[in-house]
Amino acid sequence: MNNQQQAAHSVHSLFQPYTLHNLTLSSRIVMPAMARGFSPEGVPGADVAAYYRRRAENNVGLIITEGAIIDHPAATSEPTVPRIYGDEALNGWAEVVRGVHEAGGKIFPQIWHMGMVRPAGAQPNPEATSIGPSGLDLFGNQVGEPMTNEEIALVIQAYADAAANAKRIGFDGIEIQGAHGYLVDQFFWEKTNKRTDRYGGDVVKRTQFAVELVEAIRTVVGPDYPIAMRISQWKATDYDAKLAETPEQLNELLSPLVKAGVDIFHCSTRRFWEPAFEGSSLNLAGWVKKLTGKTTITVGSVGLDNEFTNLYEGKGANHTDISELLDRLDNQEFDLVAVGRALLADPAWATKIREGKLNELQAFSTEAVGTLY
Numbered sequence: 001m002n003n004q005q006q007a008a009h010s011v012h013s014l015f016q017p018y019t020l021h022n023l024t025l026s027s028r029i030v031m032p033a034m035a036r037g038f039s040p041e042g043v044p045g046a047d048v049a050a051y052y053r054r055r056a057e058n059n060v061g062l063i064i065t066e067g068a069i070i071d072h073p074a075a076t077s078e079p080t081v082p083r084i085y086g087d088e089a090l091n092g093w094a095e096v097v098r099g100v101h102e103a104g105g106k107i108f109p110q111i112w113h114m115g116m117v118r119p120a121g122a123q124p125n126p127e128a129t130s131i132g133p134s135g136l137d138l139f140g141n142q143v144g145e146p147m148t149n150e151e152i153a154l155v156i157q158a159y160a161d162a163a164a165n166a167k168r169i170g171f172d173g174i175e176i177q178g179a180h181g182y183l184v185d186q187f188f189w190e191k192t193n194k195r196t197d198r199y200g201g202d203v204v205k206r207t208q209f210a211v212e213l214v215e216a217i218r219t220v221v222g223p224d225y226p227i228a229m230r231i232s233q234w235k236a237t238d239y240d241a242k243l244a245e246t247p248e249q250l251n252e253l254l255s256p257l258v259k260a261g262v263d264i265f266h267c268s269t270r271r272f273w274e275p276a277f278e279g280s281s282l283n284l285a286g287w288v289k290k291l292t293g294k295t296t297i298t299v300g301s302v303g304l305d306n307e308f309t310n311l312y313e314g315k316g317a318n319h320t321d322i323s324e325l326l327d328r329l330d331n332q333e334f335d336l337v338a339v340g341r342a343l344l345a346d347p348a349w350a351t352k353i354r355e356g357k358l359n360e361l362q363a364f365s366t367e368a369v370g371t372l373y
Contacts, residue, residue, distance in 0.1 A: 010323070010326065011322075011326065011353055011354060013028065013326060013329050013330050014027060014028050014029055014326070014329065014337065014350075014353070014354070015027045015028070015029075015059065015354055016028060017061075018061065018295075018335060018336060020226055020263060020264070020295055021224040021225070021226060021263070022224050023106060023172055023173060023226050025061035025062050025106055025336075026059070026061045026104060026105070026106075027059050027060065027061035027350065028061060028329065028335065028336050028337055029059065029060050029061050029062075029336075029337055029339055029350045030060070030061065030062045030063075030064060030266075030297055030299075030336050030337060030338040030339070031052075031055050031060050031062070031063045031064060031338070031339065031340075031343050032064050032230075032266065032297075032299055032338040032339075032340050033064045033065060033066050033067055033110035033112075033175065033177070033230070034066055034340055034344065035066050035067060035081070036048075036051075036066045037078050037080040037081055038051075038080060039080055039081065039082035039083075039089075039092070040079075040080055041079060041080075041124075042069070042079065042080070042081065042082055042083035042086070042089050042124075043082070043083070043088050043089045043092045044082045044089065044092035044093055044095075044096055045092060046095070048082070048092070048096055049092075049095045049096045049098075049099045050099070052065065052096055052099065052100055052107065053096075053099035053100055053102070053103050053105075054347040054348075055105070055343055055347050055350075056099070056100040056103035056104060056105025056107070057103040057104075057105075057347075058347055058348045058349070058350050058351040059350035059351050059354055060105060060339075060343065060350050061105065061106065061336075062105070062106050062107070062108065062172075062336065063100055063105055063106070063107045063108070064107075064108045064109075064110050064175050064228070064266070064338075065082075065096070065107065065108070065109045065110055066081075066082065066110065067081065067110050067111075067112030067177055068081075068082045068083065068084035068093070068109045068110060068111060068112060068162070069081055069082070069083050069084065069112055069113065070084065070085065070111060070112070070113055070155070070158040070159055070161070070162045071083070071085040071086075071158045071161060071162070072113060072131075072154070072155055072158050073125040073127075073128035074113075074114075074118055074125065074128040074129060074130050074131055075112070075113045075114060075118075075158075076112075076114055076118065076122075076124070077114060077117075077118045077119055077122035077123065078122075078123065078124075079123050079124035084109055084111060084162045084165055084166060085158075085161065085162060085165060090165055090169050093109065093166075093169055093171075094169040094170060097169060097170040097171055098170070101170070106172040106173075107171055107172055108166075108171055108172060108173045108174050108175045108226070108228060109162075109166050109171055109174055109175070110174075110175045110176075110177050110230070111159060111162045111163065111166070111174055111175065111176055111177065112177040112182065113155065113158075113159075113177075113182065113183040113184075114130075114182055114183065115130070115131060115132045115181075115182050115183030115184075115185075115186045116130050116131070116132035116135070116136065116137050116138070116143065116144065116183075116186060116192065117137075117138065117181055117182055117236070118130040120143070129144060129145075130143075130144055131144070131147050131151060131155070131183070132144065132146075132147065132183065132186045132192060133146060133147055133186050133187045133192060133193040133194075133195055133199060133200065133209070134146045134192060134193055134194040134195055134200070135147075136186075136191070136192045136194065137192075138181045138186075138191070138192060138235055138236065138237040138238070139237060140191050140192070146195060149197075152199065152209065152212075155183070156209075156212055156213050156216050157216065159176070159213050159216065159217060160213075160216040160217050160219070160220050161220075162174075163217040163220060163221050163227075164220040164221065167220075167221050167225055172226070173225060173226030173227065173228060173263075173264075174217070174221070174225075174226075174227060174228065175227075175228040175229065175230055175264075175266060176210075176213065176214070176217075176227070176228070176229045176230070177230055178210060178229045178230055178231050179230040179231050179232035179266075179268045180230075180232050180234070180235060180236055180268065181235035181236050181237065184209065184210050184213065184229075185231075185232070185235070187199060187206055187207075187208075187209040187210060188206050188207065188210065188231075188243055188253065189206075189235070189241070189243060190203075190206070191241075193206050202252075203243075203244070203249055203252045203253050204252050204253075204255075204256060207253060207256045207257060208256075210229070210256075210257060210260070211256050211257065211259075211260040212260075214227060214229070214257060214260035214261050214262055215260050215261065217261070218260070218261035226263045226264060227261055227262055227263050227264070228262070228263065228264035228265070228266055228297075229257060229262045229264070229265055229266065230266040230268055231243075231265060231266070231267060231268065231284075231288075232267075232268035232269070232284075233269075233276075233284065234268075234269075234270065239270065246277060247276075247277055247287055247291065250276075250287060250288070250291060251291045254288060254291055254292050255292075258292050258294060262294065263294060263295060264294065264295045264296070264297065264336075265285070265288045265289075265292070265294055265295070265296050265297070266296075266297040266299065266338065267283070267284040267285035267288050267296055267297065267298060267299065267334075268284075268299055268300070269283060269284050269285075269298070269299065269300035270300050270301065271300045271301050272285075272298045272299065272300035272301065272302055272325065272328075273300075273324055273325075274300075282333060283298060283300075283328075283333070283334075284298075285297060285298035285299075285333065285334035286298075286328070286333040286334055289332075289333065289334055289335070295335045295336065296334045296335055296336070297334065297335070297336040297337070297338050298325075298328075298333075298334040298336070298337055298338065299337075299338035299339075299340065302322065302325060302337060302338065302339045302340070302342065322353075325337060342361075345362045345363060346361055346362035349361060
């Protein structure tokens, strides 16, 4: 067996199909949501369609788009972030979907609202007030008023409308951005959710907003349409933050979400190989799968020799061995593998991994962030 055959054999599990409900993925490789801001006035164009199609043509089984904002004036801070409402934007997304499907891939939009992460006065709606469960920023500072029940209901409806739009134009499922300190996560996190009504309190009560949101989406998309949720312990302002200090607390957080209708948990970590809790080697995706039995996606510096935070220091990353990842996948610790920066640097990353062309992989550099081709 030559080197190319050995490489192809060793990565065999990455290229096995995976089926959930009526959705079958051609490989276990996922492209996660990564912000781009290349959609003028929120409308994705032909360049966006080509960007995602290139990855689908190269053995990426599931593409999760950059965050697509719901129909709420304070959902984003940038006018070039794509919308998932309005005829022009939806027509643009339909072309993205068509291209990915023609290339043999599947695609979800990530549905997104920034919440209190959005700076006051930000474009494209500087007059809009940023919203969050308690009006607290990620540092715990009071910078606004708590959301009213009426505001909560309107936002939940906007999420449901976005999911209905996604299904109507052909997306294969949807992902809710519930991580990294954005709006849904602000309800999860004790530091940003100090409410005393049904949307606040202990870890279970802090899931209520997300539960109602998922239930509303499930109502409009039906029982078999995949709903994913991205979750994380860490926040953009605190890499050591914890939603759950123990597996028991994590189970309390997840159980209501599973009951509401989440099919897939996309478990965001900085380094996929790090254990989520003491006393076990399981990472966050491993624990979520063990506790819920649901499909999980692992993510975190896959295929690269340093983590994403090095970007802020102007540092790139080189490709590295993925044998530990493959061992964990073979052991069914998780089901799917999200590859971020490596797929930014090289749209053909998955194909080259499959064919054993490791010497042809393009290294990730900070310049790649600027082009995101």
